[in-house]
Amino acid sequence: MITFLIILLAIILIAVVLFVSWFLSMKANGKCPLCAIKKLTIPRRITIDTSDANDYDNGVAKTPPMGWSSWNTFRNHIDQDLIMETANALVDSGLAEAGYQYVNLDDCWQSSMRDEDGKLQGDLKTFSRGIPALIKDINALGLKVGLYSSNGSLTCEDMPASLGNEVIDAKTIASWGCEFFKYDFCHNSVISGDCPAIEKIELNNLNETQYNSELTLNPEDAVLSGRAKIINLKELPSGKAIGYLNHGAGAAEFTVTTLPHGKYALTIVHQKTFRRRDSYAQVIVNGVMHEVFFPHGKGFSDSGRTQIVVELKDGENTIKISNPVVTVADSEYIQYSRMGRALKNASKQWAQFTQTEEKPIVYSICEWGTGMPWIWGRKAGNMWRTTHDIMPIWTSIVALYNFTLKHYQSAGPGAWNDPDMLEVGNGKLTEDENKSHFSLWCMLAAPLMLGNDIRKFVDGNNNPVEGNAALKIVTNKQLIAIDQDPLGKPAKLIKKVTGVDIIARPLLNGDVAVCLFNKSSSAKNIHLDLLDLVNDQYLLMRKANEYELHELWSDKRTTATAISTSLAKHSVQVYRIKTL
Numbered sequence: 001m002i003t004f005l006i007i008l009l010a011i012i013l014i015a016v017v018l019f020v021s022w023f024l025s026m027k028a029n030g031k032c033p034l035c036a037i038k039k040l041t042i043p044r045r046i047t048i049d050t051s052d053a054n055d056y057d058n059g060v061a062k063t064p065p066m067g068w069s070s071w072n073t074f075r076n077h078i079d080q081d082l083i084m085e086t087a088n089a090l091v092d093s094g095l096a097e098a099g100y101q102y103v104n105l106d107d108c109w110q111s112s113m114r115d116e117d118g119k120l121q122g123d124l125k126t127f128s129r130g131i132p133a134l135i136k137d138i139n140a141l142g143l144k145v146g147l148y149s150s151n152g153s154l155t156c157e158d159m160p161a162s163l164g165n166e167v168i169d170a171k172t173i174a175s176w177g178c179e180f181f182k183y184d185f186c187h188n189s190v191i192s193g194d195c196p197a198i199e200k201i202e203l204n205n206l207n208e209t210q211y212n213s214e215l216t217l218n219p220e221d222a223v224l225s226g227r228a229k230i231i232n233l234k235e236l237p238s239g240k241a242i243g244y245l246n247h248g249a250g251a252a253e254f255t256v257t258t259l260p261h262g263k264y265a266l267t268i269v270h271q272k273t274f275r276r277r278d279s280y281a282q283v284i285v286n287g288v289m290h291e292v293f294f295p296h297g298k299g300f301s302d303s304g305r306t307q308i309v310v311e312l313k314d315g316e317n318t319i320k321i322s323n324p325v326v327t328v329a330d331s332e333y334i335q336y337s338r339m340g341r342a343l344k345n346a347s348k349q350w351a352q353f354t355q356t357e358e359k360p361i362v363y364s365i366c367e368w369g370t371g372m373p374w375i376w377g378r379k380a381g382n383m384w385r386t387t388h389d390i391m392p393i394w395t396s397i398v399a400l401y402n403f404t405l406k407h408y409q410s411a412g413p414g415a416w417n418d419p420d421m422l423e424v425g426n427g428k429l430t431e432d433e434n435k436s437h438f439s440l441w442c443m444l445a446a447p448l449m450l451g452n453d454i455r456k457f458v459d460g461n462n463n464p465v466e467g468n469a470a471l472k473i474v475t476n477k478q479l480i481a482i483d484q485d486p487l488g489k490p491a492k493l494i495k496k497v498t499g500v501d502i503i504a505r506p507l508l509n510g511d512v513a514v515c516l517f518n519k520s521s522s523a524k525n526i527h528l529d530l531l532d533l534v535n536d537q538y539l540l541m542r543k544a545n546e547y548e549l550h551e552l553w554s555d556k557r558t559t560a561t562a563i564s565t566s567l568a569k570h571s572v573q574v575y576r577i578k579t580l
């Protein structure tokens with residue numbers, strides 16, 4: 001017992017000594033230790049204030065995107081023939097006409113080798129015709145093509161990915177005519193919240209050939225906010241620097257009025273310390289954000305120089321330096337937004353260069369809900385996965401639905417919660433379960449990405465297979481119309497009654513869609529008085545003496561003021577309700 005206590009005491013003592021020495025070294029190097037610790041209490045939440053940021057809004061995905069993705073059925077076994085056969089089958093089966101227009105190549109379309117210019121390229125064997133030719137042929141069928149990469153050094157299947165290559169990869173896929181881009185989260189590196197102490201900044205006009213320092217701004221020249229302050233650092237030539245710029249602690253803002261407009265090299269002279277990762281700052285020049293990574297090594301000298309190119313105008317310019325990263329979610333927001341900007345610029349620039357109409361790229365964020373993207377996703381992209389990967393089993397469908405339902409207020413035209421691609425017709429889901437899965441996704445205003453082998457929906461004469469249950473479900477026009485309703489308001493939970501969820505969403509024409517979902521494993525009788533919906537501020541359903549109830553799976557219409565029905569286990573009924 002005594003030995004145990006001594007060991008425990010020794011461990012606590014070591015931990016305290018380590019913590020105190022870390023704390024003191026942070027302070028000595030001009031870092032705010034308390035700000036760095038904050039991430040431990042709110043690891044998943046974004047701390048960056050996004051309230052002033054505009055929505056992503058690239059003019060597309062005004063209703064949830066619909067199409068097909070290779071992943072759920074084919075995983076890493078995809079090739080150009082399969083993709084072309086699928087595209088043809090989308091047309092022949094009637095799916096394209098029903099609205100499924102994106103043919104999305106998920107992971108494993110890429111070669112492990114970038115080309116001689118550093119660009120991504122299709123697998124040299126399985127996509128030997130090249131991705132551009134494939135896209136052209138699919139476009140000729142009236143369909144659009146999506147591609148996939150990861151916000152990391154490699155994709156989830158360990159193929160080359162786009163973190164650090166955002167601009168070149170966005171330009172490459174835009175030049176191929178890609179119109180949908182899924183950006184995964186495997187092999188991600190989190191941006192450090194650390195920021196070095198800054199001794200001074202220098203500005204040099206890039207048109208001058210003479211070597212001279214046109215303007216040097218010292219710590220005293222900056223207006224410091226938050227906890228940022230001037231600290232003494234003996235090892236630096238001037239002996240002082242601006243510290244406490246790390247982990248959102250504070251910011252330093254310089255004002256420049258004396259330089260003529262033009263492009264300038266901005267050199268940040270900073271303290272060097274050994275770090276595990278590159279440290280980071282955002283330099284905002286007249287509202288334009290530049291990202292700066294400071295190498296994590298120390299080399300021989302204590303002072304380092306890191307440069308970017310900035311644009312100054314005549315008159316007053318502001319240069320603001322800070323590192324806003326506290327949590328992983330902050331890092332994600334910055335990285336996903338970086339790719340979003342690259343995609344927007346790339347499609348615009350390609351259209352200008354080729355004098356053709358712009359093909360904006362639907363931007364699908366796939367970080368599995370880890371950094372609460374329903375909070376910031378609409379500022380960064382068009383849709384965001386809310387959860388980890390779907391599986392073709394009932395518990396997975398219900399879990400993804402349960403979780404996504406809560407975030408109904410985050411979505412709207414151009415910005416959607418994505419509970420993952422459809423598994424209707426896959427695995428061992430029963431017909432009721434398939435109908436429920438599809439209905440729930442439509443109620444959630446989810447993107448509808450089929451995950452089937454579409455070729456099975458077409459017979460030998462290139463006609464839709466008669467009586468194919470999955471095909472029938474995913475082409476239910478009335479349900480698709482709920483999903484695609486232009487008001488874009490997802491369903492919210494109205495009430496739970498003994499294993500049955502009642503969820504509802506308002507529709508553009510004033511109708512309300514109501515779904516009764518029996519989650520339980522036994523049949524249920526259910527009664528819903530429509531007055532319950534009238535009092536809901538989200539649904540804004542008008543009070544009336546009678547309503548038309550249209551049940552969308554049976555296609556039966558009745559007139560009533562209440563729904564009284566029974567539901568088999570795992571089944572749904574979906575009503576479109578019209579005030580008479």
Ligand code: GLA
Pocket residue numbers: 071106107155156157184366368388389
């Ligand atoms: C992750 C994603 C999936 C799929 C695979 C591909 O798991 O969440 O949807 O894209 O990667 O490797």
